[in-house]
Amino acid sequence: MTGTDAPVAGVLPEQLPGGYRCRPAVLADADAIHRLVAACERALDGSAVTGADRITAELTLPGVRPERDTLLVHDGAGGAAGFGWVRGPRARVQVHPAHQGRGLGGALLAWTESRAREQGSDRIAQTVSDTDRAAAALLRAGGYSRLVIEWLLEIALPVEPEVPDPPAGITVRPFRHGDEQAVYRLTEDAFDEWQPRRKSYAEWARHTVERAAFLPAASPVALAGDQLVGAVLSLDVPGHDEGYVERVAVRRDHRDRGIARTLLREAFRTFHHRGRSACALWTHSGTGALSLYERLGMTVRRSSTVYCKALVTGGPVTDWPVTGWPVTG
Template sequence: MSTVDLEPLAVRAAAPAELPALPADAGLSWRPLTPGDVPAWYALCSVVDDHDDAIERVAEYELVDRFKGTWRDPARDSIAGFDADGNVRAYAWVDFRSVTEGTHAPTLFGAVHPEYRRRGIGQALLAWSEARGRQQLAATTVNLPARIRVYVDEHHAAARRLAEAAGFTAIRWFVVMRRDLGVALPAGDVPDGLRIEPYSKERDEDIRVTHNESFARDHWGSSPIDAEAWALNVVGGEKFRPDWSFVAVEEATGRVVGYLMSGAYDQDWEPQGFTEGWTDLVSVLREWRGRGLAGALLTAAMRAYAAGGMQYAGLDVDTDNPTGALGVYTRLGYERMQGSLLLTKEI
């Protein structure tokens, strides 16, 4: 179905006029999160991550960054339950950035302290979040396909049951992969006509354009990233490692035809038991695929990780990735580890 055939999103979203009430009998007072709540919010996330053995642990700076970005409205998009001592015991946040092509996709985040579970709080927060996501979608001006998203670690069965009971359906699976850097690295030969350079800020806009031409248009569920979101979410994060990031340049034209962006998420290292250079994004323009360029970029990154003292290289991948990325990673020596899944409501 083309976008011309879609009903207006304001109709499809079926947004409620009012958000559902949150439990009044849970010993919690409810209000939106503010920047001043970050320490208490982070304390909750740390407890929950440890209890649930989360694949990726939340860093405090990530919570600070949630209050940045002109597309965000924390006063309307967040809610938290505070106990009598001011501790955050539960929260929900609905993150949505409207796009001009692709798919509109609010993402629901939330957590409940282990001591406050099995009281209906998680169910109520999920209902609140979905309702807020529908309001966000109804307010957009570009009529596109839409879905509301929840990501769940595969081993977190209770979270999956909660989402499925609310009508969300698992539609996509992802797997974390790691590569032992103590094992001999591949040659990483660069295809003729190209050179691989270290990332530089001067190349940033070229890399973003290449991302939108390759990753955003050829990878399921992706949409173009605007300059503001790129600056905040991709290269502006505290854990971004420009010295571990690379670009592939076409020698004849100077055009960026591939890139790899890395991070050092040290909050994960102690829980997982090893240090790791993490590949956040890697992609190659369609006309340069199948020539070994992705492998060359990954090898350059692995060498940088090893030089930085890391034990492993890590990344995650959509198991149905149409570019054949899973096979590329396997041939380079990456091994499957934990998995996660995406549950959605298609709008």
Template sequence: MTAEPTTAEPSTAEPATTDLNDLALPGFTWRPLEPSDAHDVFTIMAACELETLGSVVIEEADIVGDWQRPSFDIASQTIGVLDGGRLVGYAEVAKGRRAEAAVHPDHRGRGIGTALALWTQRVSRRDGKGLVGQPAPEGSAAEALFRGLGYEPLWTSWVLEMPEGKQIEPQPIPDGYAIRAADGDADHRAAHEVIEDAFLEWSDRERETFEDFAANTVLRPGFEAWNLRLMTDPAGDAVGAMFVVKAEEVGYVDKLAVRRDQRGLGLARALLVDGFAVAREHGATRSELSTDSRTGALGLYEKVGMEVTSVWKHWAIDTSDQA
């Protein structure tokens, strides 16, 4: 998800109010979101992505999965902007640190983007995390808005595609290793542990609980057993995991991890081959994933033939010293 800014010159001035949710937007109303707003948020996001990227990658299931995490309180961590009865903009802040926001393209230039960005800063201050940020496509108007509001880029992300008709060369795995669908609670928890251990080597955040992980994987709307893949060693222990979904004709690898002591054996590449293959078996004609500069994995994906289709930056601002 991306922030969709106004086209007017941004102002960093906070509205004169003690109400955190007062957006001070003449002509609009605003309120916390509800689960039933998921489709309207999807509609806004889809319009923004189509304009900026030329295609729609977000799914309504992504929004539902995020909102059903036990750690997320939709009543206090979201806000929606309405023009009459129509939702035209929204923002959310998870754990006081990770923001997502968007304004429908036909409602830009009216101060909504700036108001939502300032709201995310207030939520961050309330929740005591000291930093809030969100991604934006490189060179976009959203990026210009963040820069004007004093945000700074923390890292770069790339979306890569394995074009239609191309495949990764098969990767043999050591004897006794196997890749299969994660089956049942024990497998789901093993996949979570492998993924979290690997991600926390480079991601500066709290450890994600299994319950939050499950909300975006095995409890995600439309989940099927093949979506969560597990790699095991000869002893049957989990050494790698991957979460892959199919959106329209695209197989998207959302998470991929190999246990630290098992790297250098080609396991990540083998998982990737498996993920793309199983997505094709379920109707995907091309495959995608994203990675960022904190992982050092861009070269791996380019080496197997994937091509960068878009570049994003994560923009953040320090909220710890704001009044």
């Protein structure tokens, strides 16, 4: 019999397939949600890339109310079968591989749209691995269209990478306590060129410097005098044998000088010294940065597509946030 453990905004019991129950997620569910996400990533792409601390960060973002903005679906044995999350126009849906093909993906997708409307959003966007044809077909059938392509790039680190000298007048050092606000302003200024909404400091920090996996030693910054002009922010996710670059930014008036190349190679060298076999990062077609990473020797490991949908007639379908987890199911 279908039912809910507690009333959940935007979902009716009859929308779920028989044998499943749903309730809002709480912080204590982070590990279970991470296991679900990791199972989806392994089934689709052969390996998991999402760290457990990212799930915690998403559940505790400023403005997120888990009791209304999340939905955790359990099977009859109490295992996590599906998960949904909505914040403004961004949404995530995950369905455990063992529970796909039963209608959970469609039910969660409908919930995300209903909840986004309740939040006052006129649009919604979700990310799908390009290996997940079933999820892409579900979204297209639901009126979603392609927005941008995302690529996960990697570089192997079998030997210590060579790090070029910084350009004249530039010094490079690791991130240190007290850099937070300056790096926040630098990265958000750079990302303003393609992102539609500037993050608050609290939201930005939850995704970067406040994450348990944040690694200052592999997060070099570049300065011109006492002015911060470039930064790379990196994560060392427990249980992974590779490093991960979360943010890369160079101030506009200092671009095309090789600063990003120097900072990235400095991060790669740190990860090599820590015994990591590779380093990875995500970029997307809206940034125009793919060629930079390829010139550094990075190659595409996998790709995803961000699908979007207007929730009101005549609503916009461009300039939307593009970060998120895949939709599966």
